[in-house]
Amino acid sequence: xxxxxxxxxxxxxxxxxxxxxxxxxxxxxxxxxxxxxxxxxxxxxxxxxxxxxxxxxxxxxxxxxxxxxxxxxxxxxxxxxxxxxxxxxxxxxxxxxxxxxx
Numbered sequence: 001x002x003x004x005x006x007x008x009x010x011x012x013x014x015x016x017x018x019x020x021x022x023x024x025x026x027x028x029x030x031x032x033x034x035x036x037x038x039x040x041x042x043x044x045x046x047x048x049x050x051x052x053x054x055x056x057x058x059x060x061x062x063x064x065x066x067x068x069x070x071x072x073x074x075x076x077x078x079x080x081x082x083x084x085x086x087x088x089x090x091x092x093x094x095x096x097x098x099x100x101x102x
Contacts, residue, residue, distance in 0.1 A: 015082045016041070020049040030089070046078035048086070058090045065090065 068074035
């Protein structure tokens, strides 16, 4: 599987997350080097499951992790406290995206 080394600081408390989307699965291992790889890894702290559309909404800021979870659009398995740290990750993505579209 290929890895993407993120160039901006993606280390919200050193969390590892499995991300199950409609069409693909990813592991965001933000414990050391901030590596994102395709596929799921067994040692993740938390697993988030959502549709591709919900993920896009989290990235573009049109929804929050809390709102997506409360509405049933986001399913969570594992360490809830680690999952809360991922909110800052999605905000980092929003900031990076807005800088590239200015």
